[in-house]
Amino acid sequence: MYEDDPGRRGWAEMAGRVLKKAIEHQREDGRFPSGFSPEDGTPTAYEGYGGCFFVAPLLMSYRLFGDASAKRSGLKALEHYWEEFARLEWIGVDLDCRGAVDSGSSYALSRALVELHRQEGDPEVLERLGHVLHYAFSYHFGHNTQHRNPVCDWSSSGSRVTSTHNAHIDAYGGSFLEDALYYVERTGDGYFLGRLKDSVAWARQAYNFREAEYGWGKAGWVTEQFYHTYDRYHHPEGDGTIWQAYFPWAAGALLDAYIVGVRLKESFGG
Amino acid sequence: MGSSVIPGEGYRLQFELLKAGESLKMHEMPRGEVGRICERDVSGFKVSFPSGCVLYVELLGRSGTGVGRIEVISCDLDEPFVILLRAHLHNRSRPYFMIPAVLYGTNNAGRGVVACHPDGVGADPQLDYRAREVRLGLSLSPGWHFRADRSSMPSVSTTFDGRFVALGIGEASEHPSGEWVYNSVGVWTSPDHGDSISVAMGTLNWPARLICHRFEGSPSLEPLTRRNAVGMAAEFCVYAGPAEDMFAYEPFLVDRYRHIHEPPREGPPLERAMRDVAGAFSRCTKTTPAAGAGPRWPDVC
Numbered sequence: 001m002y003e004d005d006p007g008r009r010g011w012a013e014m015a016g017r018v019l020k021k022a023i024e025h026q027r028e029d030g031r032f033p034s035g036f037s038p039e040d041g042t043p044t045a046y047e048g049y050g051g052c053f054f055v056a057p058l059l060m061s062y063r064l065f066g067d068a069s070a071k072r073s074g075l076k077a078l079e080h081y082w083e084e085f086a087r088l089e090w091i092g093v094d095l096d097c098r099g100a101v102d103s104g105s106s107y108a109l110s111r112a113l114v115e116l117h118r119q120e121g122d123p124e125v126l127e128r129l130g131h132v133l134h135y136a137f138s139y140h141f142g143h144n145t146q147h148r149n150p151v152c153d154w155s156s157s158g159s160r161v162t163s164t165h166n167a168h169i170d171a172y173g174g175s176f177l178e179d180a181l182y183y184v185e186r187t188g189d190g191y192f193l194g195r196l197k198d199s200v201a202w203a204r205q206a207y208n209f210r211e212a213e214y215g216w217g218k219a220g221w222v223t224e225q226f227y228h229t230y231d232r233y234h235h236p237e238g239d240g241t242i243w244q245a246y247f248p249w250a251a252g253a254l255l256d257a258y259i260v261g262v263r264l265k266e267s268f269g270g
Numbered sequence: 271m272g273s274s275v276i277p278g279e280g281y282r283l284q285f286e287l288l289k290a291g292e293s294l295k296m297h298e299m300p301r302g303e304v305g306r307i308c309e310r311d312v313s314g315f316k317v318s319f320p321s322g323c324v325l326y327v328e329l330l331g332r333s334g335t336g337v338g339r340i341e342v343i344s345c346d347l348d349e350p351f352v353i354l355l356r357a358h359l360h361n362r363s364r365p366y367f368m369i370p371a372v373l374y375g376t377n378n379a380g381r382g383v384v385a386c387h388p389d390g391v392g393a394d395p396q397l398d399y400r401a402r403e404v405r406l407g408l409s410l411s412p413g414w415h416f417r418a419d420r421s422s423m424p425s426v427s428t429t430f431d432g433r434f435v436a437l438g439i440g441e442a443s444e445h446p447s448g449e450w451v452y453n454s455v456g457v458w459t460s461p462d463h464g465d466s467i468s469v470a471m472g473t474l475n476w477p478a479r480l481i482c483h484r485f486e487g488s489p490s491l492e493p494l495t496r497r498n499a500v501g502m503a504a505e506f507c508v509y510a511g512p513a514e515d516m517f518a519y520e521p522f523l524v525d526r527y528r529h530i531h532e533p534p535r536e537g538p539p540l541e542r543a544m545r546d547v548a549g550a551f552s553r554c555t556k557t558t559p560a561a562g563a564g565p566r567w568p569d570v571c
Contacts, residue, residue: 088368138423191524198534222547
């Protein structure tokens with residue numbers, strides 16, 4: 001991790017300055033703003049779940065810099081966001097579907113719970129992490145959808161639907177797999193292990209292995225949107241087509257999945 | 271005459287046949303003709319509909335989730351139709367509903383939030399609990415039915431009064447000839463008829479399909495027809511159990527995953543995939559903003 005690299009420590013210090021600003025605006029119930037003014041940094045909204053993304057860095061700030069106030073603030077927020085999570089309905093933060101119930105917001109909570117468990121080893125924290133993973137994986141396919149207009153024989157098993165609002169598959173699910181791996185390494189949970197293997201296997205086939213395999217683009221390119229159903233935004237037809245454009249963020253999310261795949265092989269073989 | 275309902279703890283099941291012409295009005299929740307259960311044998315039973323369609327429901331008897339298979343064994347209907355398996359809920363309190371990746375609770379109905387998208391349209395389906403009308407302009411409806419492939423685990427579940435009830439169905443109904451039609455899943459709430467969940471052979475889109483962040487103007491079907499119905503079959507499941515908390519859905523989805531699981535197609539080895547994706551990433555260094563699509567790299571690096 002970058003915070004362990006002295007050459008990158010400046011990144012963590014800069015993040016610390018952002019966290020101080022967030023703490024200034026933390027509400028009594030522990031909630032952080034979900035939006036800030038780009039002009040002066042004042043809060044513009046509290047209703048969304050996005051403030052939960054401050055919690056893991058606050059807890060890390062304690063681990064890196066011994067900042068006890070950051071940890072107090074993080075723990076208060078964690079309890080607040082856990083209670084909201086446990087209702088299984090929130091106002092999400094994924095950029096393309098701001099406001100909709102989503103899976104991406106739960107990644108903020110899984111990352112925070114992993115960080116807290118690293119520091120304290122509390123089994124109740126691990127149990128909560130399990131519930132968050134169950135929720136996050138509820139957006140993941142366990143089977144391969146049937147396609148009427150497939151650009152190639154791509155699969156959906158292991159991939160995730162973006163949100164209740166955006167009915168397509170994207171690669172962002174790769175970004176929380178390390179939290180799932182953390183859980184599986186400590187519990188040996190067979191269900192999550194299967195989900196992890198599916199997710200890594202999906203990522204291995206979700207790019208152009210050869211030029212234009214997905215109907216467009218160079219070898220190694222990755223799209224943002226796979227249309228597994230009739231819904232589609234950037235293609236005249238759904239049911240198996242994709243958005244024909246290269247997205248570096250999606251490539252990054254696949255690389256996240258591959259890194260987890262390497263660790264998965266080291267820990268569990270196969 | 272046989273019974274039309276199969277009782278369960280906290281719910282009752284019934285089969286309905288929904289014809290294309292007479293039932294599909296946006297502002298009237300569709301209710302089909304109810305099938306009668308008849309001719310039981312050791313592995314299942316037949317369901318007969320007045321308009322001339324007979325199903326055979328085979329019970330496969332797995333532990334945990336009750337799994338079965340529905341097959342259309344005769345059909346005299348000229349009109350396209352779908353077959354619903356509906357679970358009426360005996361709930362005293364407002365249920366929590368889940369269709370994985372599609373509906374969680376009400377999707378924030380009543381919280382004054384309309385989901386935003388760069389296209390400027392808010393249209394995530396929101397469940398307006400027991401409302402008397404559909405307000406599609408606000409994405410609000412007291413019931414929703416979706417094509418099964420919209421859901422990551424084609425199923426619908428509900429938690430209420432300490433109980434958990436779920437229905438699941440295969441993504442598509444399949445014919446021995448290789449022909450197939452997508453199935454569907456849904457939720458219904460009504461001040462007059464109470465609450466229910468359903469899965470269907472064939473697709474019922476109600477009150478409308480959502481495409482490109484916009485709702486189509488009317489409900490629609492991807493139905494079975496007289497030509498393809500006989501022999502068409504779908505796997506389904508019924509799951510019920512106690513619910514100590516909101517996480518009661520977890521064992522159902524674990525069980526469902528194990529039942530429907532397929533691996534993705536085989537991709538390149540991990541190390542090769544890393545080299546391919548990271549190599550393309552590092553070769554493409556120019557960036558060009560794309561109208562309406564946020565930052566992306568151009569199709570030609």
